Amino acid sequence: MKTLKIISIISLSVILAIVCYSCDDPDDPDINQNDLIYTSLTADKDSIDVGETITFYATASGDKITYFWTASAGVLLGSGNEVTFTPSPCIFGDILITCTVEDKYENSLTKDVEVYVREIE
Structure with a gap:
């Protein structure tokens, strides 16, 4: 009877250890993944002349x-x-700049913005 209790306690301990370990899987994106924001x-600037430059900034977290x-x-x-960004010398008008951000889980989000390039006369 004493042996049966010891075997039962050891078996239960092993089962609990396996269950607890599987719940803490660091590679499981559903558990440890921070949301990509x-x-x-x-x-x-929102417009530039040919020959000028403009700087774009993306803000994301993840x-x-x-x-x-x-x-x-x-x-x-x-x-x-x-x-x-430096515009092409012969292209004028609206230029679309696109930035896609991706996290280590391969989640991605995309935003774009237009800049107007004025022709120099």
């Missing part, structure tokens, strides 16, 4: 954020949450 995408930038025309220089 994309707060803003802003520019230091685990290990990566920023991906694109422009419908022109050149983007920089990386991370801040880039500088």
Whole structure:
């Protein structure tokens, strides 16, 4: 009888340890994943002349954020949450700047902003 109690206690302890360990899985995104929050995408100006530059800023929070930038025309220089845009010399009008943020869980959010490029006369 005493042996049966000891075996029962050991078995129950092992089962509880397995259940508790499986609940603390650090790779489970549903447990440890912080929400990806994309707060803003802003520019230091809303229009520029050909030959000028404009800086864009993305604000996001989450685990290990990566920023991906694109422009419908022109050149983007920089990386991370801040880039500088230089328009193409022959393209005028509205240019769309897009920034996608992605966290380590591959969640992503996208925002875009337009900048107006004025032709110099």
